Every structure is written in C-alpha cells, then in structure tokens.
Amino acid sequence: MADLLNYAGKRVIVSGCFSGMGEATARTLVSIGAEVHGIDYKQTALSLASFTNVDLRDPASIDAAVAKIGGPVDALFNCAGLPQTFPPLEVMKVNFLGTKYLTEKVIPLMRPGSAIASISSTAGLGWSRHVPLLIELISQPDYATALKWLEAHPDEVREGYSFSKELITVWTMFVSSKLIKQGIRINCTLPGPTETPMMKDFLSATPETVIDAATQPINRRSTALEQAYPLIFLNSDLASYVNGVVFPADGGFMGGVTTGQVDIRAMMGG
C-alpha cells in the first residue's frame, strides 16, 4: 500500500503537527517514507525532517517558515486549527486567513502533480446558504483587506469556528478550478467528532448530547488516525483525479442527514 500511495522521498508540509489529526498525519507520513516538514506554534515530539515554530495568526512567521523549508513541496496538509473557545478573530486567523496565506505561499513551490488537503468540518455545513458572501471574502485581494472585511462583519463571523469552516469548504471548491490548470489538486475533509485535545474545548462550549448526535449513525467518535488516513489518501497519487472535493470522514453523518435517516433534532437541542 505504501508503494501505491507513493510518498517515499516526497517533501511534504504538515501544519498543526503538535497534536491530534496533524500529529497523526505527520507520524504516518514519516512511517511511509515522506520527508515531513512540520509547523506548529507548539514544539513537536516527533522526529521530522524539520520543525518550524509558526504562529498562523502571524503572516510574517508563515513567510519565514516557507522560506526556511523551501521547495519543491509535493504536498501540503493544512491540519492546524483553533476551537470556538478562542476569540473569533483569532479563530478566523488560524483556521482560514493563515491557512489560506500559508497555502498561497507554498503553491509557487509546487510542481504539477502536487496536492493540498485541508481539514474543514461538519460545523461548516451552513456554507450552501451564503456562497456569494463567502466568495466575496475569499476574493479579497490580500490578507490585510480580508482581515478588514472580517473586522467589519462580526454578525457573519459570529463565534468564528463555523464561519471559518464554511470558508475552508467553499475556498477549496473555488480555488480547485484554478489550481488544477497548474496541475495542483486541492481537497478538504469534513471530520465528525474526533478524540483529540480539541474535543475538551468543544465539550466546554457545546452540550455533549449535541456532539454525540453528530456521531450518528456510526455512534462513536473518530480517532485522529481515522482522520489522517483520508487526508493522506487525498494528497496521494491514488487520488490523482480527485479535485475540489469536500470529503466527509464522518461515519455516515452527511449521508444520513441528506437521506433523512439522522435525527438532527438532537443537534438543535430538541
């Protein structure tokens, strides 16, 4: 299987390699022969080709990391994220603005055949209700104007987390049409509730019954590794015709909602 995935000797970047899904992704990629360059604002315990301390809230630190890692980059894994227990604009900076900025800095280092996979969330399910608004923000010319837009729209940003995930989802679909012209693919995943350090933040902000309702119909939380595997697949040669896809890794939740088999009243607290 490692041969089919074809990661041996590939230079990859994993953001959020300190814990959870990013840690599981980086660890697995090392085990199948990739040259893994990790970035996080917390020091990793993994033995990687390189680790760079990056705060995704700070574009200058992203610039410095990308310059240090250099090219070529065969795959980028956007795994870093903050939960809604942090201030909304910080959440937006890490989950969307910084992730998009990092990706845009890495793209010039990518050759045809390279790929990008980001972690979005079922928390961003509301994206389909306001695509034009999301594209308005996605299309801002640079980081500073996008940040200004966010500061001017607190009613859209709300707690930050859901909006940031709506943006990652729609941005993935939006840029995929352009990037594929350079031979670069981009996809994202929608994990269901997953046992990682972030879960304690979710549990402090949301009743456990609501989180458990989102594990229907599989009726258990995911492990970090079960989220790493789809990301590794999406960025591998096995997925060479998969582009612009929003991939639910949710135990069947989305399928159950669409076909009316999942009781979403439990998620509304009713």
Ligand SMILES: NC(=O)c1ccc[n+]([C@@H]2O[C@H](COP(=O)([O-])OP(=O)(O)OC[C@H]3O[C@@H](n4cnc5c(N)ncnc54)[C@H](O)[C@@H]3O)[C@@H](O)[C@H]2O)c1
């Ligand atoms: N755990 C879940 O149930 C769940 C469900 C859906 C989506 N997600 C998403 O999965 C992704 C991974 O989260 P996780 O569950 O593995 O949690 P986690 O907290 O274990 O991982 C998040 C990682 O991001 C890093 N990070 C946070 N802020 C940063 C910053 N400013 N600069 C650099 N790195 C930073 C953290 O240090 C950590 O390594 C996140 O985008 C999260 O929103 C999680």
